[in-house]
Amino acid sequence: MQQIDADAVQWREGAGDDLLVVMHGLGSHEGDLFGLAPHLPERFTIASLRAPLPYGGGFAWFDFSPVDSDDHEAIDASADAVLRWLDSLERRFERVHLLGFSQGGAMAVQLARLAPERFASVVHLASFVHDGALPGDAALAARDPRIPLLTTIGELDDVIHRDKIERSSPWLDAHFDVDRRTYPRAHSIVAEELADVVAFLERV
Structure with missing residues (x-):
């Protein structure tokens, strides 16, 4: 059973x-995206998590695969760990939002698929959407x-395979209220993108 290290949360x-709830990419750590915190709206309490699986010099949410995989065992184990961590918090928040980069973005969508009401x-x-169907997908699409x-x-992103992006886009449109932005960048976060994240969070 995977566990979120509560002592590592920033x-x-x-x-x-x-x-x-902020989730980093493959091989990174909880301090990476926490660098965005000073730029994000002040009304949000931010919790930056460390993925549970050691990977290189950092951590992973699930095994890396350059092509699509519909094996949900590892990503669901990590998502379940995040849900249990949320349940363990002493403070109850009125609303919980998710932000993830690369693997962390796939995790954010997976969490919404497993618990769309939360x-x-x-x-x-x-990022991308993990392939294959889940029981919560219909409830996610039906939310009103x-x-x-x-x-x-990123137009120059050579980490997320183009097939994953092309498959994920219509899936997201069928299950979420999507705001899609494209930037002339590689696998990174640029200033214009951060400004769009801030505007999105202020709006929601």
Whole structure:
């Protein structure tokens, strides 16, 4: 059973009653995306998580695959760990939002698929949707209104395989209220993208 290391979570207290759960990419760590915290809206409490699987010098949410895989065992184990961590929090937040980069973005969508009633919005950066169907997909698509989702794509991204992006785009459109942005960047986050993330979070 995967576990989120509660002692490794990096926190920023917010002025409101919204929690933003932040999930890093493959081989990275909880401190990576936490660098965005000073730029994000002050009303959000931010919790940046460490993925549970050691990978190189960092951590992973599930095994790397350059092509599509519909094996949900590893990603679901990590998603279940995040849900249990949320359940363990002493503070109850009115709304929980998800932000993930690359593998963390796939995790954010997977969490919404497993528990569509629990999340208020998703920020899906330089990422994809894990292939295959899940029992919660129909409930996710049926939510009214649908969960707002910001998805970003880099025209020069050579890490996320183009087939994954092309398959994921219509899937997201069928299950979320999608705001899609494209940038002339590789596998990274650029200033214009960060500004769009801030505007999205302020709107939701």
